[in-house]
Amino acid sequence: MLFNKVRLQHLLSIAEHAHFGRAAAALNISQPALSKSIKSLETDLGFQLLERSRKGTALTVFGELVVRHGALLIQAQSELLRELHLLSDLEIGSLRVALGPYPSVISGYEAAGKVLALYPKLKVSLRVGCWKEVARLVLDREADIGVAELSLVSDDSRFVTELVGQHQGRFLCRPGHPLLGKGAVPMSALFDFPWINTRLPKRCTADFPREPTAAGSFDPRTGEFVPSTEFDTPIQLAKLISNTDAVTFSSLGLVEAELKAGLLVPIPGIALTGNYGFIYLQNRPLSPATLTYMKAIRCVEKAYCLREQRLEKKYQALLQVPDGNQQ
Structure with missing residues (x-):
C-alpha cells in the first residue's frame, strides 16, 4: 500500500507539534520508532518530507503536500472501512x-x-x-x-x-x-x-x-x-x-x-x-x-x-x- 494510515498519522502529528519528541509523546510511542516510521514513509514515496534543525522540525514542500492530503486520505479510508463493516x-x-x-x-x-x-x-x-x-x-x-x-x-x-x-x-x-x-x-x-x-x-x-x-x-x-x-x-x-x-x-x-x-x-x-x-x-x-x-x-x-x-x-x-x- 502506497499510503500507510499509521505513518500518515505520525506525519500529521509531527506537523502539528513541529517537534519529534513532542509528537512521539502525543502518539505514545518512542522517538526512535517515530523516526523509523517517517523514514519508511519517505522511502515509500521517494521524497524527503521533513527537515530538522536546532529550532525544531519543519515540513518540506513535499511534506506540506502530503499533510494537506493526508487527513482526507485517512478519512476516506475510514469511510471505506465503515461501509465494508456495514455488511x-x-x-x-x-x-x-x-x-x-x-x-x-x-x-x-x-x-x-x-x-x-x-x-x-x-x-x-x-x-x-x-x-x-x-x-x-x-x-x-x-x-x-x-x-x-x-x-x-x-x-x-x-x-x-x-x-x-x-x-x-x-x-x-x-x-x-x-x-x-x-x-x-x-x-x-x-x-x-x-x-x-x-x-x-x-x-x-x-x-x-x-x-x-x-x-x-x-x-x-x-x-x-x-x-x-x-x-x-x-x-x-x-x-x-x-x-x-x-x-x-x-x-x-x-x-x-x-x-x-x-x-x-x-x-x-x-x-x-x-x-x-x-x-x-x-x-x-x-x-x-x-x-x-x-x-x-x-x-x-x-x-x-x-x-x-x-x-x-x-x-x-x-x-x-x-x-x-x-x-
Missing part, C-alpha cells in the same frame, strides 16, 4: 444518534430501547442537543443519523431529511395562573409572563414581538427565540413552574401524568406545531442498525400520535377556541 451482522454493529430535545423524549429513547431489546450486543450512542448541534454532529460524521427540527437543514443539499414528527404543542401553566378562567388567551398575552422552554426556531416566531419581553428575546446571531429560562430537555416541567407565573410548552403526550394529577393546565387558545425528522448525509450509506432504528422511530411516533389525538380530544373543552383565535 457485517447487525449483532456486532454500532449506532450513533444525535437527538433534538423533543424527539429525544417523544420517540428517540424508546426507539433505542426497542432496538437494544432485539440486538443487545449493539453498541449505541445517544447524544442530545439543539437542532444546530444535531446537524453539526451528522455533518462531522460523529452521528450516523440525527432526529431534530428540520427547518435549519431542509434546504441544505448536503443532507437528506424525512419528516417523522409533527405534533401539536400547547402552552401550559400551573393551576390558578392569572391567564386561566378568561376563555381563549391571545398569543400577545403570553409575552407578559416568563417562559421556561427550549429555544424556538424562526419558523415558529414570525409573529413574536421583536423587542425583549418578559417571555424572552431573540438571539441576534441565529434569529432564534430564547426564552427567559432556557433548558435542553423537556422534563420535570410541572416542578419547574409550580411556584411561579411562568409558562412552558409541550406536546400533551409528554405531560399526560401531570395533566391527570392537576399539576399542569393547558392554556386555551394557543398551539404551535412541532416539525422534526431524520437528518443524514447525502450519498452516505445507512447501516443496518440505523435503518432498524429509523423503523423503530416510525413505530413509536405512530403510537404517540394516537395517544396525542386521544389527549387533545380529552381536553378539548379546555383547548377549544373560536375560529381565528388559534395561533
Whole structure:
C-alpha cells in the first residue's frame, strides 16, 4: 500500500507539534520508532518530507503536500472501512444518534430501547442537543443519523431529511395562573409572563414581538427565540413552574401524568406545531442498525400520535377556541 494510515498519522502529528519528541509523546510511542516510521514513509514515496534543525522540525514542500492530503486520505479510508463493516451482522454493529430535545423524549429513547431489546450486543450512542448541534454532529460524521427540527437543514443539499414528527404543542401553566378562567388567551398575552422552554426556531416566531419581553428575546446571531429560562430537555416541567407565573410548552403526550394529577393546565387558545425528522448525509450509506432504528422511530411516533389525538380530544373543552383565535 502506497499510503500507510499509521505513518500518515505520525506525519500529521509531527506537523502539528513541529517537534519529534513532542509528537512521539502525543502518539505514545518512542522517538526512535517515530523516526523509523517517517523514514519508511519517505522511502515509500521517494521524497524527503521533513527537515530538522536546532529550532525544531519543519515540513518540506513535499511534506506540506502530503499533510494537506493526508487527513482526507485517512478519512476516506475510514469511510471505506465503515461501509465494508456495514455488511457485517447487525449483532456486532454500532449506532450513533444525535437527538433534538423533543424527539429525544417523544420517540428517540424508546426507539433505542426497542432496538437494544432485539440486538443487545449493539453498541449505541445517544447524544442530545439543539437542532444546530444535531446537524453539526451528522455533518462531522460523529452521528450516523440525527432526529431534530428540520427547518435549519431542509434546504441544505448536503443532507437528506424525512419528516417523522409533527405534533401539536400547547402552552401550559400551573393551576390558578392569572391567564386561566378568561376563555381563549391571545398569543400577545403570553409575552407578559416568563417562559421556561427550549429555544424556538424562526419558523415558529414570525409573529413574536421583536423587542425583549418578559417571555424572552431573540438571539441576534441565529434569529432564534430564547426564552427567559432556557433548558435542553423537556422534563420535570410541572416542578419547574409550580411556584411561579411562568409558562412552558409541550406536546400533551409528554405531560399526560401531570395533566391527570392537576399539576399542569393547558392554556386555551394557543398551539404551535412541532416539525422534526431524520437528518443524514447525502450519498452516505445507512447501516443496518440505523435503518432498524429509523423503523423503530416510525413505530413509536405512530403510537404517540394516537395517544396525542386521544389527549387533545380529552381536553378539548379546555383547548377549544373560536375560529381565528388559534395561533
